Amino acid sequence: MTISADAGQSDFRASRQEGIHPRPQLVRRRWHELAGAWGFAFDDAEEGEAARWYAQPRFDRTIQVPFPFESATSGIHDTGYHRTVWFSRRFGAHDLAAAGFDPGSPLAQRMHLRFAAVDYRARVWIDGCLVGEHEGGQTPFSYDITDVLTPTLAEHTVVVCAVDDPVDAAQPRGKQDWRLDPHSIWYHRTSGIWQPVWLEATNETAVSLLHWTPDLVTGTVRVRVDLNRRPATGSTLRYALSFEGAPVAEASHTVSDVSSTTTITLPAQTNGQASEELLWSPETPRLLDATVTLTTAGTIQDEVWSYLGLRSAGIGAGRFLLNERPYYVRSVLQQGYWPQSHLASPSPQDLRRDVELIKELGFNAARVHQKIEDPRFLYWADRLGLLVWGEAPGAFEFSATAMRRTVAEWTAVLERDLSHPSIVTWVPVNESWGVPHIGHDPAQASFVRALVALTRAIDPSRPVVSNDGWEHVDSDILTVHDYDADGEALRARYQDDDAITRLLTGLGPAGRRLVLPGQDPSGRNAAGRPVMLTEFGGISFPREDADAEAWGYSSASSTDDFLARLAAVVGAVLASTALAGFCYTQLTDTLQETNGLLDEARNPKAPMERLRAIIGGVRPD
Template sequence: MDIKRMLASAPKDRDLGEPRPLLTPWGEKLDPYRCRSEHPRPQFARDQFISLNGFWRYAIVAATSDAVLQPPEAFDGRILVPFSPEALLSGVRRQLLPGELLWYEKTFEAPRLREGERCLLHFEAVDYACACWVNGRRVGTHEGGYLPFTFDITEALAAAVEGEGEGTGEGGLADGGSDGAHGDGAPSEGPACQIALCVRDATEQAGQLRGKQRLERGGIWYTAQSGIWQPVWLEVVPERHVRALGLHPDAAASRLGVDVEVAGEVGLVRLYVTDDAGRAVGAAEARVEEGSTPVAERPGAPLRRLRLEVPLEGVRLWSPDDPVLYHLTVRFGTDVVYSYTAFRTVEVRADDGGRARVFLNGEPLLVCGVLDQGYWSDGLMTAPDDEAFVHDIQAMKDAGFNMLRKHLKVEADRWYYHCDRLGMLVWQDMVSGGGAYDSWETSFKPTLWRGSWGRYDDRAPEHQAKLGGAEAPYQKRWLVACRRTVDHLRNHPCVACWCLFNEGWGQFDAVSAAEKVHRLDPTRPIDATSGWYDQHAGDFQSVHNYFRKLKVYRDRPLRLAGYVRERGSRAFALSEFGGTVLAVPDHSAYRESYGYGTFDSAEEWRCEVARQLDEAAALEARGLSVLVYTQLSDVEEETNGLLTYDRKVNKLKEGDDA
């Protein structure tokens, strides 16, 4: 145990003052009228869409006990969507508090609908709970801060056409609209449309899922954010349209299965597959029969699901070294959806020497990863530009890493798209939450006493209470969000592991949770408990080690629980280590730094980072299968990143400076 390093990293009470306003290169040249205007979902794209990013009006008001929510009579100003009000790029820079409501309003020219068409309003993420009105009609509510959701606003637009509720807000596209398209053309403009959105966000005070956000930020906890923080956009679709795709590439059988969910009564669904060079390599079709049992009802038409199977010859396998994608076109009536997939296998099993390891496409792979918080100095949780995603991924590939651990956050779908096409594996964390965490239980005790890790029953109510995971409503929310996260991301080939609980935060019954996720998706391994408080479930014995000599710890096969018991072994993952600090003048948010071991010399820091990475990689011979270095970038007062918070300096490169 490195006591000196551990004591130096202990959280301290100190006044850091206001953060230095750091702009990233993309924030410096941001065009607010073309902000994040790429198609938000490349794996489910149509030729036409309308981006609603740009300037909206906003107001922050005191929450009341009134049963009926009423928009404010006056707004405070304008906010640049999709940045949260706490972010520099939003133009607001104000913290939403638990006793307040955040209102948004935007008026624009709506698309003109033809007979039988539907208009869908998409929010990629709103933190945390919201209600939405269109032309004065409530079109839906949503709870949960990290996943996308959609409202069908067709009837509300029809009311505007009939003169029954036209928007009354000011402006239009020139007042903040920013329409974009995938392909040529866009729906013709129609009547005025007013969107009003009301958001509440109590962060940690309501036990909700929140990740690294905290109202009193500091140390490893970051500025809490609220409201719209991912793109907002519209789509016009025919009444008979494709609703969702479930992609099931089978590398062993050279076969692609596609579950197509459609809205509509009858019709032929056609699937076309092309390779990376654009050559046609397969096709299939099936008919939605009249009278078939719908899987659900929705405004406009029932939902039905059918399976298409496409045999392929000479399938090329996806890997970080060869990230080959296959492109899909799905047609149903006049609706056309574009997607892509890839063929690869990922599993944990014993190698020839009997050690459990990660196998990619049947070959053992040392997974070399970086902890990726997904924060930017000017956008906070929101990337300032699509190129910012590419920059981070490519910088880590260039540094020799083949995996990013997306930490306690579900990122924008385009980030996963870039990982897919560039060849970067992803370990996907579930978002943590729950009640207040007992610092002794979740940090100090497991740091000091490793013996506490493996004999801590997370089914015991008293233990769940100390970890913030005891409340039944929270457990239900976590399980629902976990299932939806798997459903949302499972089509991405880059996603190679589900990580359920981190350092005990909000942890409860990890064995049962791992079993549920394994049934949902048996094609990916699971890290059930990253850090400590191992419940002997999942595919990894997953350890965080910042203060001890790096080593591979012995697992206990006789204590294994759940689906892994039959295999009888788990791989060893050093799922966090490093965290060495180098603050770069003029590129750090605060005058004080937080991390694990501080260096003033960039050269000495690089030597220490290289030493730690080499020390970890050398453990492969002893059974190490995964390593995750902390971390990709500085975040607020944490200056332990390989990149600075503003992304202007790559600390690994000699002579790299702004």
């Protein structure tokens, strides 16, 4: 598949309707995706670099990019252990032109090669010249390749060597299994290029990062703009915000450094009686369009299009607060996995469809589990109105290497996703993965506290859950995982504040302390910390032709039994006067884990209206 875009501000909103741009909050007029057939080779002997495969790639197989080689969609479909793999693709003048490259144009003198994600380490060559290396399987990276494009060549060759050690426990891997075959709650691996690769032309000086941070109290938006280099003297950044074509605010300032931050006042937000008319929420997902223009002495150097949502996320009085009001969170656990393509989505439309299905089921939120989701999913969550919990994929061991890798990748995630209004909570650790002895090892507890502090330092605008499920050390929201299949037992355990306090001051359902010293559970109400049940349910109800080893946390024998069990556990949670929200496990069946509300093909296991009636059940006042 080859995609290019050429849109001005007047039709920018129309051009993004399909949600295909791999970086939806920083879009230029022209870009060109290098999807489709690439050369491919396994390098099990790890001889490729010494043999200079990067200089003369004669790979004997073809892979469909951007899909992991383990998946059927890639055309390779080999789920065995392969630590090192190679990719190659030729591109020529027509590809460069489609990306807007024109050395004579003031806006298109530099050519960039961008990768949305390569799992886990990547080295990249152009025409045999090494242009860079990257570590981190779920974060983007890019290179300015202009100076290595030999003008005399009619075609150029990009070569990527990806290294993804399937048994490296220090590598943040989330749900990717370290065993040869999937077992329990772990799934087939996703290795190599698994998100879009694209070409994009820019000027010598260009915008490299945009952050939008709204402040509802002051009626302002703080915007941070990073440039790829220090701009020339006399440069100016201009901002234009609009809603459905109507101007909302304009601002400009001189810029002399690679990073600048300014505050834009939104005049309409100063009227307190009308200030909610532009706010973003799942019920009214209003987005402001934004144009950012860099000029020098009146000449445009760069122009990018973006969007933002005006909303706040916080906690208070034991409740989650959205736009300063209590908001009950009805969430579902989203693995972001497809049987035919693994962690890669089969298409951008499939990302949209997952958001639509979550909302159709009656949920207002999704906890994307052990995966940094494709930005195009977040775009649809922004546009269609879905709260998202951003969660880091965990490493499986506690070591200096695991800590270094986790901090680096999590920092890159926060930088990438800070501006999405849909993301309302950060989760750097889940169920003590990577810190298995946090309850007894001060070093592991210190590391998690450091991750929380790092998260708040980069983004103080959202709540942070230190360790989802149990053994909290510094959480804004206290979360519990409880797979008890008995609805009455759940009802008793979470029915009111007294019951919750007894639970938090003892051992949790998994036999672990829910909070560790340093975060006093008895003071949760005074501190305003809400409590949520963020994993429960997990009722297995497989298709008749499902794997014989399919399982869940409990089992249903028929559609009526499944609905009855679901109503019992969800009804018990909804009956609580103390819980601030929940997250049901899970949205879809995933390989052997058949505890989805939908099967692996995204078909509901019971009539959608009956599922929705249960999920959206009435709560006590």
